Amino acid sequence: MTTYVALLHSIVLGPGKRLVMTDLKAMAAELGFGDPRTWVATGNLIFEGDDAPLPAIESRLEAAFRARFGKHVDIILRTAQDWRRLTAQNPFPHGNGADVGIRVMRKPLGQDALSMLGGLAAPGLALALADGDLWIDFSAKPSETKLLSHLTTKKLGVGTLRNANTVNALAAMLN
Numbered sequence: 001m002t003t004y005v006a007l008l009h010s011i012v013l014g015p016g017k018r019l020v021m022t023d024l025k026a027m028a029a030e031l032g033f034g035d036p037r038t039w040v041a042t043g044n045l046i047f048e049g050d051d052a053p054l055p056a057i058e059s060r061l062e063a064a065f066r067a068r069f070g071k072h073v074d075i076i077l078r079t080a081q082d083w084r085r086l087t088a089q090n091p092f093p094h095g096n097g098a099d100v101g102i103r104v105m106r107k108p109l110g111q112d113a114l115s116m117l118g119g120l121a122a123p124g125l126a127l128a129l130a131d132g133d134l135w136i137d138f139s140a141k142p143s144e145t146k147l148l149s150h151l152t153t154k155k156l157g158v159g160t161l162r163n164a165n166t167v168n169a170l171a172a173m174l175n
Helices: 021-030 053-070 080-088 110-122 146-151 164-173
Strands: 004-009 013-015 033-039 043-047 075-079 101-103 126-130 131-139 159-164
Touching: 004 053, 004 080, 004 126, 004 159, 021 033, 021 043, 033 131, 053 075, 075 080, 075 101, 080 164, 101 164, 110 126, 110 131, 110 146, 159 164
Parallel strands: none
Antiparallel strands: 004 043, 004 075, 033 043, 101 131, 101 159, 126 131
16 A cells, blocks of 8 residues: 545635535545545645556546536645655755745656746745755745746646645654
């Protein structure tokens, strides 16, 4: 058995309607995944499953999500081992966990994306790539930066943003 971490790009199902984490865990269990668990209401799911290619599991989860909730949501998957490595690679370990974010990518970003975003970043904001995932030390509230409008699927590819507090909490759940 392999332990997986799944990140949902959005948990908004419609105007005023958000995904309930118990429903997400039930969906995973119905797919045959074991011990589904979530971290608060942030669209993160940890579960056990047979060793399989990540894209195959992502596709199964996305299809089940669409069937159950009537909306497509990109789901990015990592193994527990890969999640621990991602957590350890935080280039801003002394930053405020709520203000340090990571855009976890389905396909790795390259230096060209880092250069483009660096040209848009406000002074005091720091960017770094680790295994193709984008780390950002916003040095303030992320919602107060214009960079967020450039961290989209259209501009960067499939990915989702989490803060370092969430990344660390999910890693702790893997122990």
